[in-house]
Amino acid sequence: MNASTPSPVSATALVFVEQRGGRLAAAALETLAAAQAQAAAAGFALEAAILGNAAETEAAVRALDACALARIWRVQHPRLAPYVAEAWLVAAGALLRKTNPAWIFFIHSYQTRDFAPRLADRAGRVLIGDVIALRREGEQLVCTRPMYQGKLAAEFVATLPPPLFLSLQIGAFSADNLQRAAAPAPVEILEPEIGEPKVRAGEPYQEARQAVDLSKAEKIVAVGRGIREAKNLDLARELAERLGAELAASRPICDNGWLPMDRQVGSSGQTVAPRLYLALGISGAIQHLVGMKASRLIAAVNKDAAAPIFEIADIGAVGDLFEIVPALISILQQQG
Amino acid sequence: MKIVVCLKQVPAKDAPLRPLPDGSGIREDVGYEMNEPDAYALEEALRRKEAGGGEVVALTLGPERASQILREALAKGADRALHLVSPPEARLDAAATAAAIAAALQRDASSSGAAAGSAAGGFDLVLTGLQSDDMGFAQTGVLLAERLGLPHATIIMQIEPAGSGLRVKRELEGGFFQSLEMPLPAVLTIQSGIHKLRYATLLGIKQAKNKPLAKIPLEELGVDTPNCQRMLRLFVPQKTKKTIMLDGPAPEIAARLLEHLRAAHLLPGS
Numbered sequence: 015m016n017a018s019t020p021s022p023v024s025a026t027a028l029v030f031v032e033q034r035g036g037r038l039a040a041a042a043l044e045t046l047a048a049a050q051a052q053a054a055a056a057g058f059a060l061e062a063a064i065l066g067n068a069a070e071t072e073a074a075v076r077a078l079d080a081c082a083l084a085r086i087w088r089v090q091h092p093r094l095a096p097y098v099a100e101a102w103l104v105a106a107g108a109l110l111r112k113t114n115p116a117w118i119f120f121i122h123s124y125q126t127r128d129f130a131p132r133l134a135d136r137a138g139r140v141l142i143g144d145v146i147a148l149r150r151e152g153e154q155l156v157c158t159r160p161m162y163q164g165k166l167a168a169e170f171v172a173t174l175p176p177p178l179f180l181s182l183q184i185g186a187f188s189a190d191n192l193q194r195a196a197a198p199a200p201v202e203i204l205e206p207e208i209g210e211p212k213v214r215a216g217e218p219y220q221e222a223r224q225a226v227d228l229s230k231a232e233k234i235v236a237v238g239r240g241i242r243e244a245k246n247l248d249l250a251r252e253l254a255e256r257l258g259a260e261l262a263a264s265r266p267i268c269d270n271g272w273l274p275m276d277r278q279v280g281s282s283g284q285t286v287a288p289r290l291y292l293a294l295g296i297s298g299a300i301q302h303l304v305g306m307k308a309s310r311l312i313a314a315v316n317k318d319a320a321a322p323i324f325e326i327a328d329i330g331a332v333g334d335l336f337e338i339v340p341a342l343i344s345i346l347q348q349q350g
Numbered sequence: 351m352k353i354v355v356c357l358k359q360v361p362a363k364d365a366p367l368r369p370l371p372d373g374s375g376i377r378e379d380v381g382y383e384m385n386e387p388d389a390y391a392l393e394e395a396l397r398r399k400e401a402g403g404g405e406v407v408a409l410t411l412g413p414e415r416a417s418q419i420l421r422e423a424l425a426k427g428a429d430r431a432l433h434l435v436s437p438p439e440a441r442l443d444a445a446a447t448a449a450a451i452a453a454a455l456q457r458d459a460s461s462s463g464a465a466a467g468s469a470a471g472g473f474d475l476v477l478t479g480l481q482s483d484d485m486g487f488a489q490t491g492v493l494l495a496e497r498l499g500l501p502h503a504t505i506i507m508q509i510e511p512a513g514s515g516l517r518v519k520r521e522l523e524g525g526f527f528q529s530l531e532m533p534l535p536a537v538l539t540i541q542s543g544i545h546k547l548r549y550a551t552l553l554g555i556k557q558a559k560n561k562p563l564a565k566i567p568l569e570e571l572g573v574d575t576p577n578c579q580r581m582l583r584l585f586v587p588q589k590t591k592k593t594i595m596l597d598g599p600a601p602e603i604a605a606r607l608l609e610h611l612r613a614a615h616l617l618p619g620s
Contacts, residue, residue: 096528097528098530099502127488128492128503128505131444132492139578140577143488143489144488156582160486162361162367162484162486166369166585166586167585168582168584168585169581170579170580173576174576213501213503213533215530256618257611257618270543290611313611318364324593325590325591327593328594329607330593330594331596331603332596332597337600338603338607341601345604
């Protein structure tokens with residue numbers, strides 16, 4: 015909260031590269047590629063930071079070997095694993111004070127959402143989160159982010175001079191244009207002092223093995239809020255059976271206990287890429303879309319023509335699923 | 351336990367959203383409701399109180415119309431409510447919102463005689479939803495913790511007492527979870543689905559009329575946190591994918607959909 019005394023920033027951009035157990039997060043390379051492009055256009059040197067314990071940062075640095083970077087920071091301490099916000103805030107804060115980057119990029123992950131807002135606040139700034147597109151206007155980065163669950167979008171700019179904190183939505187930028195380097199980037203180690211956190215964090219764990227592996231399904235019929243009542247699931251179930259598809263759902267259906275959690279598709283559930291994804295009454299909140307947008311053919315039935323699911327659908331049917339699904343079943347029955 | 355739960359009023363889920371011609375916001379002629387994750391935070395707060403006693407205070411920051419969700423919270427069982435009334439044109443970013451709420455909590459403590467200057471204004475627990483369904487910043491709870499100088503945890507799916515503090519289950523991506531033990535007071539952002547939501551009873555709705563709902567104009571809080579970000583324009587996203595749209599009577603839509611699936615060899619035996 016020291017907005018009144020901003021320290022001059024350096025001509026660098028920094029990417030916080032997320033890792034768990036030494037393995038890079040899936041979206042690390044796409045975030046690096048997007049940051050490389052913006053840094054190059056602005057004439058900034060691009061650095062990357064990996065936070066964790068010594069073993070983790072060592073493994074993660076090797077995974078970044080071929081990536082064109084001006085420097086890689088290993089910020090390490092035993093108290094940085096497993097992740098806990100308090101310790102990460104101390105470590106990330108120490109790095110920012112040392113390097114003073116103009117732009118600070120994050121992957122818009124659950125972990126970023128947990129600590130980056132507080133980190134930005136300590137620099138007197140607000141994180142611009144969930145960015146899906148970037149463009150430069152003069153010295154400024156204009157950030158597009160989803161609004162109203164992706165039904166709308168908006169462009170945001172910072173009103174204060176750098177540092178600028180921004181997190182990029184997973185899957186919104188491509189890693190295809192990642193600039194490779196002939197030689198590994200220089201690595202520096204920072205070992206900040208971290209006191210004992212007030213919050214004690216356990217190791218990440220998974221619940222009992224999932225009974226259904228939707229990621230192997232060839233076809234999926236998925237239901238959302240539009241199904242209205244638990245008993246209406248029978249309709250979707252019958253259609254799924256006739257199509258030879260697995261039944262899945264968006265989060266609210268599993269929250270209500272209408273289907274078990276292992277049938278949930280989305281950021282907190284399973285990620286799927288079947289040949290056919292038929293979405294019934296799913297509006298298409300971003301948390302759901304990230305779990306299924308790689309599907310080969312997406313068909314959607316929804317009464318709201320403006321539902322975001324139609325943005326990514328190959329075939330869209332605007333209408334009442336309680337009329338369309340019985341019609342589908344009846345035709346499939348006749349063709350038996 | 352003294353709990354404050356921060357709620358937001360957002361456009362109803364199926365409301366038709368239309369940006370204003372100048373892109374400064376949406377047309378306001380839509381229905382509004384309690385932000386869904388916040389409804390789960392309220393449910394958690396009410397269950398904590400039912401299990402261990404104490405007080406639940408419902409708080410919102412928003413224009414006049416936002417009082418409706420506070421009345422709903424009171425009808426469901428909250429003891430009293432605080433409405434930080436913002437001017438209709440106010441567009442606060444997450445830090446400005448958190449600063450205002452932090453100031454209101456500290457002021458509430460001094461007026462209700464709780465330990466003055468205590469971090470969370472005498473509250474043991476501050477709950478809110480993990481994000482709002484309108485702006486979707488997902489930052490207000492975390493920044494509130496920063497402004498109050500408290501520990502926080504996000505995307506919480508389960509809470510149980512542990513010694514003098516709490517043990518919480520935090521959701522990570524890809525089906526992973528993490529368990530945290532934290533002291534009180536603390537700020538938690540709650541994931542949808544933590545419990546089944548209750549409905550307000552007729553008796554509850556009647557009783558709510560006699561529960562205190564304090565309105566505090568935002569300017570009275572004397573918070574001077576400037577917005578650090580500015581929205582240039584709000585718009586309907588450009589479609590990037592070519593979608594074949596089917597409309598007409600249901601049997602016709604169904605037949606054409608199945609033709610497409612057959613052509614793509616996606617029907618059994620095709």
